[in-house]
């Protein structure tokens with residue numbers, strides 16, 4: 858598992874990932890967090906988040922499930938086509 862460079866604020870910087878691979882490793886999922894820094898902080902994946910996944914032609918590998926967004930309240934998955942769904946409550950997930 859490779860850790861990506863920390864983004865600058867809300868931006869995520871991916872290393873080169875041509876054909877959905879980093880080096881020899883196939884990318885099967887990616888994630889970033891939405892820390893809760895206030896009640897009006899966006900928890901759901903933003904339009905920018907969705908677009909970034911959907912429009913990244915190198916994130917279309919056969920085994921790539923999408924980008925997980927881990928917020929304070931819930932975990933979301935952005936599919937490669939940009940569709941987003943809420944998977945589970947973050948509390949529930951980390952208690953298991």
Ligand SMILES: [Zn+2]
Nearest residue numbers: 891902903906
């Ligand atoms: Zn985001």
